[in-house]
Amino acid sequence: MCASNKQEAMNDDQDMRRSVEELRRTFKSGKTRSVDWRKEQLRAVLRFIQENEDTLFKLLQSELGKHPIESYRDEIGVVKKSANNALNCIDQWVSPKKGRLPLIFFPASRKVLPEPLGLVLIIGSWNFPISLTLDPLIGAISAGNTVVIKPSELSPNCASFLAQVLPSYLDRQAIKVIEGGREVANELLQYKWDKIFFTGSKKVGQIVMAAAANNLTPVTLELGGKCPAIFDILPNSVLKVAAKRVVSGKWGACAGQACIGIDYMLVEQKFASTLIEELKKTIKRFYGDDVKNLRNLAKIINKGHFDRLRSFLEDPAVANSIVYGGSFDETRLIIEPTILLDPPLDAEIMNEEIFGPLLPIITMDNIEDSIEFINSKPKPLALYAFTKNENFKKRILDETSSGSVTFNDTMVQFVCDDLPFGGVGQSGFGRYHGKYSFDTFSHEKAVLERSYYFELEPRHPPWSSFKLQF
Numbered sequence: 513m514c515a516s517n518k519q520e521a522m523n524d525d526q527d528m529r530r531s532v533e534e535l536r537r538t539f540k541s542g543k544t545r546s547v548d549w550r551k552e553q554l555r556a557v558l559r560f561i562q563e564n565e566d567t568l569f570k571l572l573q574s575e576l577g578k579h580p581i582e583s584y585r586d587e588i589g590v591v592k593k594s595a596n597n598a599l600n601c602i603d604q605w606v607s608p609k610k611g612r613l614p615l616i617f618f619p620a621s622r623k624v625l626p627e628p629l630g631l632v633l634i635i636g637s638w639n640f641p642i643s644l645t646l647d648p649l650i651g652a653i654s655a656g657n658t659v660v661i662k663p664s665e666l667s668p669n670c671a672s673f674l675a676q677v678l679p680s681y682l683d684r685q686a687i688k689v690i691e692g693g694r695e696v697a698n699e700l701l702q703y704k705w706d707k708i709f710f711t712g713s714k715k716v717g718q719i720v721m722a723a724a725a726n727n728l729t730p731v732t733l734e735l736g737g738k739c740p741a742i743f744d745i746l747p748n749s750v751l752k753v754a755a756k757r758v759v760s761g762k763w764g765a766c767a768g769q770a771c772i773g774i775d776y777m778l779v780e781q782k783f784a785s786t787l788i789e790e791l792k793k794t795i796k797r798f799y800g801d802d803v804k805n806l807r808n809l810a811k812i813i814n815k816g817h818f819d820r821l822r823s824f825l826e827d828p829a830v831a832n833s834i835v836y837g838g839s840f841d842e843t844r845l846i847i848e849p850t851i852l853l854d855p856p857l858d859a860e861i862m863n864e865e866i867f868g869p870l871l872p873i874i875t876m877d878n879i880e881d882s883i884e885f886i887n888s889k890p891k892p893l894a895l896y897a898f899t900k901n902e903n904f905k906k907r908i909l910d911e912t913s914s915g916s917v918t919f920n921d922t923m924v925q926f927v928c929d930d931l932p933f934g935g936v937g938q939s940g941f942g943r944y945h946g947k948y949s950f951d952t953f954s955h956e957k958a959v960l961e962r963s964y965y966f967e968l969e970p971r972h973p974p975w976s977s978f979k980l981q982f
């Protein structure tokens with residue numbers, strides 16, 4: 513490192529330390545505990561989104577190739593919904609929950625009092641750079657914490673916009689955005705936090721958890737994995753709708769670069785050609801069929817990820833299984849929606865998270881065998897099943913484990929504030945959205961108050977055989 517770079521790094525270190533110390537002081541001052549302060553900050557997040565909507569659309573279009581309607585549905589609209597929901601519910605969330613106590617405690621009262629954790633770190637991912645940073649922020653503010661957001665460096669324009677513009681709306685002494693990549697994230701992880709909320713890969717999740725262990729800091733890990741979609745034989749009356757929901761869920765959210773996007777599908781052998789024909793027709797209608805002129809499809813985030821996805825198809829056995837698509841436009845970083853039928857199960861594409869617009873379809877003799885297939889792999893973040901068979905639905909719920917199960921649709925569980933969003937096993941742990949976000953950034957303090965009105969003497973020594981009778 514040359515002398516000037518060294519000096520810059522030292523200045524950055526000092527700035528980071530000063531920022532963290534300021535946030536600690538702010539939390540200690542008690543100002544973030546005020547419900548009025550929390551509401552003010554939530555309204556400021558809403559104002560930031562509303563006043564900068566057009567700029568955010570442009571940034572998401574240029575950086576990720578997202579159509580503004582997709583950006584509204586998955587990012588801008590999600591943040592507005594969450595902030596409005598928090599504003600509507602916060603008075604109820606912060607109120608202590610009172611309840612009855614067993615007679616043995618008489619006379620006493622009890623309550624569960626939510627309290628803020630303190631200073632929290634939110635590390636974001638690049639595929640939904642606005643919602644995956646601001647949605648957890650809404651939870652952290654609602655719960656009364658001070659916050660550092662570290663957006664992903666892989667969507668640098670969105671990250672810079674957040675760092676430069678968001679603080680002008682918020683209380684800068686309580687909420688900060690720190691830009692940077694792996695080194696900055698690592699530097700941040702050296703500090704003592706009261707909570708780390710991480711969205712990203714399993715590999716980095718392990719690094720975050722190891723760093724958090726040094727201070728016994730609680731973590732929420734929002735990770736990924738391979739999300740399966742089971743597709744049972746469906747009557748013509750619903751097949752078209754089901755196909756639309758699959759195509760939208762697989763390719764319509766950041767071109768498959770989504771943690772809850774379908775990774776692979778399972779279908780009965782005798783139904784595979786019917787399903788594939790319907791998917792092909794739907795893809796053509798939604799996105800077109802000329803790789804140079806595809807519309808409504810996001811781009812791959814960078815050349816590294818583009819090459820990673822292309823390399824999946826370089827295995828000749830995998831390339832031979834392509835039944836639709838398979839073309840690339842390297843200059844625009846676009847990959848055509850691609851369907852593969854029965855690629856080898858030991859191929860990389862069937863063992864790594866795909867995170868892109870490639871969809872392997874695996875056939876089975878009996879669709880109920882999909883349960884065993886799914887259970888042979890790590891627990892997924894989301895499991896989708898298109899079926900009208902109630903017994904099969906019950907078996908799926910009883911015999912598999914996943915962050916969520918959605919029947920007959922895809923992705924919609926993400927926008928439902930009444931459902932917890934999070935993984936299980938290797939897809940992560942902890943949950944957020946709606947009240948779950950508030951809980952994630954709060955500690956539920958148990959409070960019990962006894963009165964002096966009455967004393968149960970047998971609880972105190974000296975012990976005697978008489979007291980043994982109680």
Ligand code: NAD
Binds near residue numbers: 716893
């Ligand atoms: P990533 O793990 O590479 O990066 C995530 C964040 O970690 C970034 O902010 C990055 O700067 C930081 N980081 C990278 N290397 C680090 C290191 N060595 N030490 C500390 N921090 C480091 O993941 P990604 O490429 O941003 O996202 C893809 C993964 O995230 C996929 O597995 C996907 O399924 C998952 N994901 C999960 C969710 C969810 O809500 N569960 C949402 C989006 C993405």
